[in-house]
Amino acid sequence: ARCRMPFEQRAEVATQPQARRLLALMAEKETNLCVAADRTLGRDVGPHICVLKVHCDILDDFSPDFVSRLRDLAKRHNFLIMEDRKLADIGHVTRLQATGGQFRIADWADLVTAHALPGPGLLSGLEGAHGMAAVLVAEMSSEGSPINEEYSAAALAMAETHGHLVAGLVCQSDLATDPGLLQFTPGVSFSGGASDGLGQRYREPGHVVGRGGCDVIIVGRGVAEASDPRSAAESYRQAAFRAYRERLKT
């Protein structure tokens, strides 16, 4: 049922503030594309995306100045910033990692990814982190991941019982029933079925949104390594948003 509910309606029933913001902007901007800017900044893709996903520890030019330019860009083009930190420690350390060190993630990220592995203490560690919401990894796209159904169900349960701190899941299948939870899916490329030689597995945007229950596709190299990243982003946006519109009719 959540799959057949339009984003604007889900924005109203969602209780997590970042999830509400994101669902509303997806409906307004007509995009459910997240670009993984593992190597580049999102200047070219800003108009096409709802979320820019970064890994602050692999950006060459990370600095307070970089962060303020990123925030300006997010404001100008109306997208959220997700730090793909995949936090996975006890609550105390999670709090320090989210708010301190050289990256000070909570100062600039709207969303941060986290593993469910440590249990709910991790989420308590994020409480008060400037309103930054967690996105819990419930499944991975990579080959041979030891995550099983039981683990994914536990991650979902953790998201559901801590709804005020969790905006969604990173997953490969349709796990959530709560329309306020967003499902983010990486391992997406127009070259479905391909791999990268390092365990990544790809599926096509229309497939994951149409049949996989994915709300937001995460695309990295499909955009970044295209000869024209801007037009590649526009193609992924169109494919994913079309599949979302089709899904509403089913």
Ligand code: 5IU
């Ligand atoms: N990512 C995955 N798979 C996962 C999770 C995260 O690929 O299960 I959790 C990240 C890694 C990379 C992006 O930043 O998503 C996918 O990039 P490519 O489209 O370039 O493979």
